[in-house]
Amino acid sequence: MRPSAVRLLNILVPVKRTVDYAVKIRVNPDQKGVDLNVKHSMNPFDEIAVEEAVRLRERLKDEVKSIKVVTIGPTKAAETLRTALAMGADSGIHVEVPDSAPPPEPLGIAKALRAVIQREKEGVDLVILGKQAIDDDASQTGQMLAGLLDWAQATFASKVDVDPKAKTANVTREIDGGLEELKCQLPLVVTTDLRLNEPRYASLPNIMKAKKKPIEKLTPADLKIDLTPLLETVKVTEPPKRKGGGKVESVDELIAKLKEAGITPVKS
Amino acid sequence: MAAARETRLRVIALYKELHRLGRDYPDPAYNFHKKLRGLFEKNRNLTDPGEIEKAIKMGEYIRNETLALYSLRKYRHLKRMYPNPSPADPTP
Numbered sequence A: 001m002r003p004s005a006v007r008l009l010n011i012l013v014p015v016k017r018t019v020d021y022a023v024k025i026r027v028n029p030d031q032k033g034v035d036l037n038v039k040h041s042m043n044p045f046d047e048i049a050v051e052e053a054v055r056l057r058e059r060l061k062d063e064v065k066s067i068k069v070v071t072i073g074p075t076k077a078a079e080t081l082r083t084a085l086a087m088g089a090d091s092g093i094h095v096e097v098p099d100s101a102p103p104p105e106p107l108g109i110a111k112a113l114r115a116v117i118q119r120e121k122e123g124v125d126l127v128i129l130g131k132q133a134i135d136d137d138a139s140q141t142g143q144m145l146a147g148l149l150d151w152a153q154a155t156f157a158s159k160v161d162v163d164p165k166a167k168t169a170n171v172t173r174e175i176d177g178g179l180e181e182l183k184c185q186l187p188l189v190v191t192t193d194l195r196l197n198e199p200r201y202a203s204l205p206n207i208m209k210a211k212k213k214p215i216e217k218l219t220p221a222d223l224k225i226d227l228t229p230l231l232e233t234v235k236v237t238e239p240p241k242r243k244g245g246g247k248v249e250s251v252d253e254l255i256a257k258l259k260e261a262g263i264t265p266v267k268s
Numbered sequence B: 001m002a003a004a005r006e007t008r009l010r011v012i013a014l015y016k017e018l019h020r021l022g023r024d025y026p027d028p029a030y031n032f033h034k035k036l037r038g039l040f041e042k043n044r045n046l047t048d049p050g051e052i053e054k055a056i057k058m059g060e061y062i063r064n065e066t067l068a069l070y071s072l073r074k075y076r077h078l079k080r081m082y083p084n085p086s087p088a089d090p091t092p
Helices: A044-063 A077-087 A106-119 A141-149 A204-210 A251-260 B002-022 B032-042 B049-081
Strands: A009-014 A017-019 A040-042 A064-073 A091-096 A126-130 A152-163 A168-175 A178-185 A188-192 A215-218
Touching: A009 A044, A009 A106, A017 A077, A040 A044, A040 A077, A044 A064, A044 A077, A044 A126, A044 A152, A044 A188, A064 A077, A064 A106, A077 A091, A077 A204, A077 A215, A091 A106, A106 A141, A126 A141, A141 A152, A141 A188, A152 A178, A168 A188, A204 B002, B002 B032, B002 B049
Parallel strands: A009 A064, A009 A126, A064 A091, A091 A215, A126 A188, A152 A188
Antiparallel strands: A017 A040, A152 A168, A168 A178
């Protein structure tokens, strides 16, 4: 919670291991969840967050002291950390939850992240995370974290400019119908929108180099937090199947069908 | 002969990189690894440094094209799944 005394940035990027975006999701027969025996990768919005942190360092150079990535998940989540390290992060923190445990909820994650931040001796000035995870689409963690820490927040960011000397950041947000520019005081939580940047692909040499970067392992007990879910998933179903469309023979028929469907013409 | 060793290392690194990329190729009908192996094998006996350089450049071009394919595919998918709401959206 205490920002760094010197005017150097310590950036924390939380990442999540989710089902890969290209996988076709199948609901389990018990209708309590989806088939998780599929390819997993880093949440695409978190990739954008890691990329933004790395680009901030490319722009600000020595003013960025460290880029740490953190994940809260099972053993395999360490692979996601390695990808982030290969993209340019310096070190990782893995809060390991048992494979048998139910997936943590955003509030639990936000509390865990708060504990991680408070543990950091050098402090954290900027937290950049994805706006939502593509598996639960909750879009809550960033906002909850900012609330718990009592920090400023700038969500759905499509542009981030940080001034470490002034300890402020100008963030452009994607909102309904346009863009909003905010000037925020550090420390700050930023969540990334799709249009923020194009994440780099971790090249093989970088993946090899990342194997040497340190990953600290912690348990929820070390952080004195409880990740037991507060919500129960009652049912999971597929969306209703699309009804087939029909072909029309003429424009008049099209207009008749539109009128039938209840669509009224607008005066031009 | 040091130059030969150098190019050999470059070619092997390029092959490894393309092989790893090929794992994520979206079209199951296209046998990426078979094509990769075939094209590298075809050029195994090149001696002229100019030709070798040209072949390496071609490999790097394919690598960049594949990377572009992956990132565009992902971006297009995400843009479709998470569109930006426009002011013209009718209120429900």
